[in-house]
Amino acid sequence: MAKPPRISLAEVARQTGTMLRRGDSGHFVDGQAPTMADLTESLFFSPGDGRIWLNDQRMLLLHSSAVGHLRRELIDTLGVDRARGLLTRAGYVSGARDAQLVRERWPQGDAANVFMAGTRLHALEGVVKVTPLSFDFDIDRGTYEGEFLWEHSSEDDEHISAYGIGTEPACWSQVGYATGYVTSLFGQLVIFREIECRSMGASVCRVIGRHAAAWGDISEDLRYLEAKDFRRLGSAGAAPADPEAALTSVIPAASAATGATGQDRHEIVGASSAFNSACHQLARVAGTRATVLFTGESGVGKEAFARRLHRISTRADKPFIAVNCAAIPESLIESELFGVERGAFTGASQSRPGRFERADGGTLFLDEIGTLSLVSQGKLLRALQEGEVERVGGTRVIRVDVRVVAATNVDLQAEVQAGRFREDLFYRLNVYPIHLPPLRERRDDIPLLMNHFLRREAERHGRRPTGYTPRAVRAMLHYPFPGNIRELQNLIERGVISAEDGAAIDVAHMFRREQLSDEALLAIGARGTLTAAKGEPEPKRLLDVLSGALHGSAGGGSVPLAELERRLLEEAAEAAGGNFSAAARRLGLTRAQFAYRLEKAREPIAKD
Template identity: 60%
Template sequence: MSRRRVSLADLNRSTATGNAEGLPGPALPGALGGFDTVGVSQHAHPTVADISECLFFSPGDGRIWLQDQRMILLHSEALGSLRRELIDSIGLDKARGLLTRAGYVGGARDARMVRQQWPDADPPAAAIAGTRLHALEGVVQVEVVHVRYDAETGDYEGEFIWHNSSEDDEHIAAYGVGGSPACWMQVGYATGYVSTLFGRMVVFREVECRSSGSAHCRVIGKSAERWDDPGQDLFYLNAQDFVGTPPAAARAPSRKGTLGASPGSVALAGAPAADGATMVGASSAFNAACHMLQRVAPTAATVLFTGESGVGKEMFASMLHRISPRQAHPLVALNCAAIPETLVESELFGVERGAYTGAGASRPGRFERAHGGTLFLDEIATLSLVAQGKLLRALQEGEIERVGGTRTITVDVRVVAATNVDLRQAVREGTFREDLYYRLNVFPIHLPPLRDRRDDIPLLMGHFLAHYQRKHRRQGPGFSQAAVKAMFNYPFPGNIRELQNLIERSVILVNDGEPIAPHHLFSSGEQPGTGVMSLQLGADSIATLHMPSAGGSAPATQAAAAAMPGVAPLHQAEAQLLRQALHSAAGNVASAARLLDISRATLAYRLRKFGIPAGRS
């Protein structure tokens, strides 16, 4: 059946005639009504026309933008050729995992764009925007069979039919009809989009596929804990076998048939899997670090982990030991910043009896204790130049001498170091030895801050929530939509460690059966994004809700407004400002948007919200 093709210009013009949906396919009122909690009109924002206004073409410099995300137009056959080469060169399972993770990142990015562009959109409308984006991006036409989302418990369940799947077209052209589903990127996209939107792990599974002989593709999505065996789906989000799946999969059998552990789930050395120390992530930045870890693990090379405080350097170092040939031998850690300068040498190399006052017995140092295994030196930039020189000799010679001793001891140790300091800059400033830097910097692995791997936030939120609910014996439905929005807007200066602390705090503060709200998360002076309330304790131990604003504290701003006669309500002031900007720009929407320092799509949405007729575009 032929379908009418619609240009973006036609799509924008259709808004004026009331046909905002401009794309072919079934009408959506019934589908939108499938949400139990909120009934949403088919014209609820963001519509397809809204989304199309976020798409910008810049032929002069060869760029296409979907709001602030750069896009490309790619031949479907080119992507199919890449898919075939991946399958033929690295195997079906690895190719499926790679494409699933790529789709997940795309879905997570689109969900972030929808949240930023339409922060006031109802959850059902924002969820349906994912189906519209999938269609607008030329991937697949989505027909919604039914969707149920409970905002109180965070429970999600949906069923969809996919028409005209581009992945199926290319897979069938290359391999014909086979025995298993093949829409891997699309499943990853749906998982990434909905999980990021709702702040909890939602797993999608393709139960019927054209590539396996069905008439169309049928997909079911459910909250991870509602699946009996989500591990087989989440397995493909893991870049390496040592990356764990979210805790909802912990009770599912692994691909190797081992009960009670999720596939590839590995905890820190010496700690049980239940301690929350599993590595979790699916973002491209996290996966890149995992690939480098896997590459260097079988070797004896020295590894240097760099990155901000709280990004997980110690966890990566522990995992490096666990997947290396040295795993049967000790992993010994030393925080260089916690050892006084006078004791560094004895801690590293050991001490002989009588070497100094108080040395009543000989004892081995960290090098000896780590013989055959791994020595992890955290915050290595804090070592003095004298200690650095002694460490350099041990690394060069593979030999040490205890303090007060006369014999040389040969040690076989793999040294792994970590720092949150730019060692190159420290070398230039003369605070770190250049020769030691080059000795340590054999295989550097940079761990990105959480703000650069926000695609992992829903996975980490679900992981730590389940862990701390078990630890503190608390029960609850999870995070409210306001809490999810706050977490995605928060800059996380303390990275993963701070996210972990925020969630543990909220699990303790919230009552059983209640969703976690922003004031449970931000109750200790943190500054969440604009529009997010936090709980602040006064000197009298009375807690008050605080709403931050650009112009100062909320109480001060409210007091100033109350003292000013004739102050209009916010919505009236905003509408008046929009009219003034349009008037100043002679009705040109794009120029008015520049005057207000917002995007054209945001201004167009605000104009429709207040019923203000737009001028020229």
């Protein structure tokens, strides 16, 4: 029976709106992306700031013996069943994360190669060597079948060291990883079981994966995959009734706290400890009436956090009014804040409410509060203390119920000491301060912000970039971002506009005159060795690259087109293992065109 044709993720997504439909190990082509070289290029080290990255995911380099010690502690403290469940679920999250990485980094990848990337990533991460025996999947029919061998399992090494050879399989987190990776790509639950294990005396481990229905009773598998905390990942802490839905919900979201809709331009995104700390402080103060003061450099997202505070407060159904104090002339600040009565001054042809009145019952956000004059500060202080305002030119007092949230990018305490800010107003505003650190101090948030703004700006501008090159990710992770999140958004928008549709955003698409960091960054080279990745030059001209490839130099030699075409065709055929159909697809040709061109290229050149 003829095997179904290979199909790329992008083509399937365009035709059906889903990522993958079908594929099998017979259609896997070793030279097609993502190759092992592609994956290793995504792993880089930043020893200067203590971080290791796999594309946009932070990684850890741990001693296997330390992980083994933790495993023993879990087993001895919690018992085998509970320890197995914890490690299985941790592996599931890791697999789901890697699947997310592959989907976003190689959206054009062939279906079989994308599934195979999980086996390569697991090996790259030092966990286990995976040898696929066979796999076949068809999402339309809801079927998956795969069989794999695992060699050099780190889990087995540590388990055997602690407990010796036993009667039960021990590769718990690896089973969780395989389940998380394939389930995430497949779109429905796929269960992996370890049939043979080194911890049971076998020479290698053997695992089989099948869609849930093919196994029949999966209650034992779900016992380790389910947990109370995982089931509560849904909204309002409710547990889904369907255990399979509980599993698929465990895949981490792209942001820790978001706005009401994906269209909200004031959405806040992050995962760093500083971001989570600010979110916890927001949650604690949201239900109170306390005045909140956000501090931090320009562009760190103070207004976005203020809006988030309003959305999760008891005033969410009332107005949120924002005022940029630095943008209002001193002569108009009083009328803007407190309103004006008709005829109060020349040009006041009608009465109008001020920002305090418009925010009645809701939240008034005063940005750049430190720019107010001492006179305006005194009038603001009275409104805050008394809860009432009087319009310019008016005679009646108007009661207002307003929660004031302020923000500043200057040190107000230093301003108080310098006599430029009222001390009493400072204490009135500084009831519950929340500091938002600069982006250079919360680099764990950069990958999430990059993906968030990529999706938003691509939709806004109608562009279709495929993601970022590894070089672009490295540059962004080490750029100091003097303009913080506002600057990051600007760079991403520039990259979305500059990059070609269907291509990845590179450094040159985003950076123009900005000074890139000189901090050392190490990446995995083609031979598996660490190489310096800083100060990478701009791509050479294609002519120079091709000349260097033909003559083994930096360029400058002649580039005969006939020889160039022959080399290109032969290398494509070699990369595809002699499969002309696969080689032709890689070059955008039909099989007949490829075979004809290769035959002509190999003919001796006629002499005059």
